[in-house]
Amino acid sequence: MEIARRLAQRPVLLVLAGGCVFLVVGSLDSSIFAQQTVAGLAQGAIFGSLALALVLIYRATEVINFAQGEMAMATTYVAFQLTKWGLSYWAAFAITLVVAFVFGTVVQLVFIRPVQQKSVIAVVIVTIGLFILIDGLVTWRFSAQLQFMPAPFGNSVYHVGSVAVSRQALGTLLVSVLSVILLGVLFRFTKLGLSMRAAALRPAAARLVGIRVDWMLAIGWGLAAVLGAVAGLMTEPTQFLQPTMMQSILLYAFAAAVLGGLESPVGAVVGGLALGVFLNLIGQYVGFVGAALQLPLAFAVLLGVLLVKPNGLFGRALVRRV
């Protein structure tokens, strides 16, 4: 009863709960539906982790980081280089995450901090500049050709009843969700996380209680880069490695982040998962959409949501003092 009452107060939760029921019923009804749902969740988990990276940076710096996808792509190339030097996949994975953290932190310190106080638009343009720069550097070093990495999860397929689920999809889902949960734990239960939230929410007050706000912002960028690296590495098995691999993923991640409300980490993940499942099911059952109209469709959904809730599903309405 209590749950029902709370759901009624939050229409968004009601809609989402309805969506989940629809997915479960559909999956029980048809094995193709179930397969597409699982594949969509795996795809959506990638959107979600990149969207979460965007949200982390948006909360801390109030800008959209256009370079997020390219940073993820660059770190994936780091992993590629490491495996080429003979490291095993998971060793390369771990080292890459460390490299990504340092990379994100350095980017914030060197490129973002100098303009941060001056104007929001300048920061946005700097991230676009970074986008172009990273793209150029990676293409220069590794060429624009497709490259291949060892498959992290192998190619085997599990059968649950009549539903075939690839290990690849399950692994992607697991790794992405695990990294999101770890990040959540970091923010919720550690002193560092508390300081970071304080620095993002009330920089001046945080500074007064002795938090190194500048450092917290840099660490935020580092963590966002780590999430991006996870997204990049999980994208690689399906798209293979090329400098443009994260560009369309970034667009979906934008959509997911805005869908969830840009301020809300939970919203970003839910938005990502919902978008992944939605696109996969539409691709399966609505032939007209095809490959060309997937992106426009994702953004049409986004616009529809924004017109009803201008601050996204989980966003708070902005109250401004005049």
Place this chain on the structure above:
Amino acid sequence: MKAAALAVTAVVIAVLPFELSGYHQGLAASVAVYVIAILGLNIVTGYTGQISIGHGAFMAIGGYTTAIMSHDHHTSLLATLPLSLAITFVCGVLVGIPALRLSGVYLALATFALAVSVPQFALKFSKFTGGSNGIQTSKTVSHLWLYGVSWSCAAIALAAAWLILRGRTGRAFRAVRDSELAASASGVSLAIYKTLAFGISAAFAGVAGSLFVLATNGFAQPNEFGVFLSLTLLIGAAVAGLGSLWGVLAGAAFVALLPTVSQSVPLVGSAHGQDVAFGLAVILVMLLLPTGAAGLFVRIRTLRPNNADTTES
């Protein structure tokens, strides 16, 4: 002083084509194309405060209007310009209406959605647009023709923007930018002026898109109007300085010429090195001049003591 600078610029632009090779005329014409597009973006973003990352979409609509009219109906190329102006004006107003409900970063991403979607529609409805191969105008134009028409349009656009912005409409735009609440309290209709700003700015971008297509041998292709074009326009507007008319020339020259110039620098010229150079230049300009060329003008002017108090907003 300002009039003199203006006159000198006009004379240089008028004489320049006779000193340049055909290739360089085309390059100079592309500066004019960016001038028009960035002016449009500046009207809605710089003067009315509505951030748009979607102006590449309006350029695409204008460009496809020209290509389709010329290819399918053999309309004369000049006659397609007012047509794409009218069509993109209507599109801009239509986009402006949902934009009334959104603001700030949400509006930016909604316009970004537009930039992402329009080229995809061109791919999907290939019967009209030629799909990924694109569609070509029935005639192509010489570099000199292009230079003359582009810079004439740019001059008209600058004059029009100046006239719009100095009067009642421009005042209303700036009022909306500075405070929507105060503007509507003073009787400025937010709905009318926001959609008008979107319409005017889209019309500028539409004409720029038509010329853009003519500059690429008359080809309108989806990948030329991708997300990146919209981002380039935003870079141009930021380098120009938001809310400045004359800075637009600098911003347009920056985005139109730098990639080509860096191609001829020996070390950078290797494959994709120009991306590195362009990216670095964008970052450096923003680090050094966060308010763009307009900020530089203001800084230079305030150096002169007799003019110290004439900073404009």
